[in-house]
Amino acid sequence: MKRSNAVKFAAVAAAGVLALTACDSAAEEADGSGDGGEGDSADVRVGLAYDVGGRGDRSFNDSAYRGLEQAAEELGVETQDFEPSDGEADSAKEERLATMADEGYDLVIAVGFAYDGAVRAVAPEYPDVHFAIVDSEIEDVDNVTSLVFAxxxxxxxxxxxxxxxxxxxxxxxxxxxxxxxxxxxxxxxxxxxxxxxxxxxxxxxxxxxxxxxxxxxxxxxxxxxxxxxxxxxxxxxxxxxxxxxxxxxxxxxxxxxxxxxxxxxxxxxxxxxxxxxxxxxxxKQVDVAVFELINSTVEGTPEGGIQRFELADGGVDYTxxxxxxxxxxxxxxxxxxxxxxxxxxxxxxxx
Structure with missing residues (x-):
């Protein structure tokens, strides 16, 4: 992804302007659930676990949610998002990720560095599931992608x-x-x-x-x-x-x-x-990074390791x-x- 971030970020951001207006839909449950659209990708399931504060923060978590919603609408994947509990232990985070893996999600995305320990503990137990974490670098687990920003x-x-x-x-x-x-x-x-x-x-x-x-x-x-x-x-x-x-x-x-x-x-x-x-x-274009990772999963080529996003490729900026x-x-x-x-x-x- 690094080799073409500038092109991808510009294209995805432009294409998603209309799709992302669903961010505050009241029709979904507080614990979050989005229904994937119809299409060839409908059998791909993506779960996303929020950071502290959850959806509705108008900031970090909401950016990740926009990427998830865009993937549901444009790629036809089945999605579901999960809220954290206030002051929860790391064991709760591990259980949340493991539950998604047990339920057959193809891609499990953890939003925030607080999930670092949980991803390290859970991902090796599910080698056939691809995991991702935003804002933390994990490079020694093959089925984990780290999305990090400057x-x-x-x-x-x-x-x-x-x-x-x-x-x-x-x-x-x-x-x-x-x-x-x-x-x-x-x-x-x-x-x-x-x-x-x-x-x-x-x-x-x-x-x-x-x-x-x-x-x-x-x-x-x-x-x-x-x-x-x-x-x-x-x-x-x-x-x-x-x-x-x-x-x-x-x-x-x-x-x-x-x-x-x-x-x-x-x-x-x-x-x-x-x-x-x-x-x-x-x-931070967390939404675009999430969407691109989901898209690569749909295509069968999710890339592990660390993906960095900077000013030069449009991954960060000012508005x-x-x-x-x-x-x-x-x-x-x-x-x-x-x-x-x-x-x-x-x-x-x-x-």
């Missing part, structure tokens, strides 16, 4: 956008759970802001510490922390906090500061009264949906983006 690159652009927009040279970052993955978001964001304004102040706060992963599913706490950063002077705040980011956006509306979203285009899925506050989002807000700085952001792609700017992956 979050730091998109976050660098988010930081640059924040610095170019801030009137106070004071911005914020709200992380969900302080883990190495979310450190990549922080590192890129801070570096991007400082690339534009060397002496900018960047507030950095996390909602929870491992093993407490509630920081990805607590909008009220996200709102509270964003309020605190605003009270300290931040006038642009970026989050990497899953469903908790909805609280950050609520705070932006209440306090009239600028919000930067993550993973999905959070301008597109914001309420009408929230849209003016969304400058941009640092997106321009809020044209009025982003257009004044878009030329500068695109120049920075090209410098990253060309290797002229080296983006850190750790704070």
């Amino acid at each position: 979050e730091e690159q998109a976050s660098f652009l988010a930081g640059a956008a924040a610095a170019l927009t801030s009137e106070e040279d004071h911005v914020g970052f709200v992380g969900g759970v302080e883990t190495p993955l979310i450190h990549k978001f922080e590192a890129g964001y801070v570096a991007g802001a400082e690339h534009v304004t060397e002496d900018i102040t960047v507030e950095v706060d996390y909602l929870s510490q491992p093993p407490d992963f509630s920081g990805f599913s607590d909008p009220a706490k996200g709102r509270e922390l964003a309020q605190a950063q605003y009270d300290r002077g931040a006038d642009v705040i970026y989050h990497a906090a899953g469903a908790s980011g909805n609280g950050v956006l609520e705070s932006a509306v209440e306090n009239d500061f600028t919000f930067i979203g993550v993973d999905s285009d959070q301008y597109e899925n914001a309420e009408d009264n929230q849209k003016p506050y969304v400058l941009t989002s640092a997106i 321009t949906s809020n044209e009025e807000a982003i257009s004044p700085i878009q030329e500068e952001l695109d120049a920075i983006k090209q410098q990253i792609i060309d290797g002229e700017i080296e983006v850190p992956t750790a704070p």
Whole structure:
């Protein structure tokens, strides 16, 4: 997939614009179930297990869901998605993946690094089932594909956008759970802001510490922390906090500061009264990666190992949906983006 990501990401993203509007369908159960369409692929079954926060986070999980729904509609595969429980043990994750394998799913997708141990434990027990994990690198299990992204690159652009927009040279970052993955978001964001304004102040706060992963599913706490950063002077705040980011956006509306979203285009899925506050989002094309993996399974050629997605192939990027807000700085952001792609700017992956 790596050899042609740029072409595939552009084509799949364009083809899926209409298909992906089903993201918030109320007709499906809370634990999630999608019916595959008719066609030659109807005998392929795909199961997807969500990360903390579940479907409806308007961010990471919803991006994976869009890819699953697109595959059901366009490829005719049978799909079902599964919600996590709050504070569940790793054994619950293992049981969820094993249940899908036992029930005959051809491809089992685990969304989020929290499934790393579960995938490592379960996948070797089912060599005829293909597994995938998003945001974790597993390269020593033959029937596992790892879908990983250069979050730091998109976050660098988010930081640059924040610095170019801030009137106070004071911005914020709200992380969900302080883990190495979310450190990549922080590192890129801070570096991007400082690339534009060397002496900018960047507030950095996390909602929870491992093993407490509630920081990805607590909008009220996200709102509270964003309020605190605003009270300290931040006038642009970026989050990497899953469903908790909805609280950050609520705070932006209440306090009239600028919000930067993550993973999905959070301008597109914001309420009408929230849209003016969304400058941009640092997106990861999880939906496209999921769809492409399902498509390769339908074709009988799912590729194992690690698949990386970067700015250069369109796997990560910043959004321009809020044209009025982003257009004044878009030329500068695109120049920075090209410098990253060309290797002229080296983006850190750790704070």
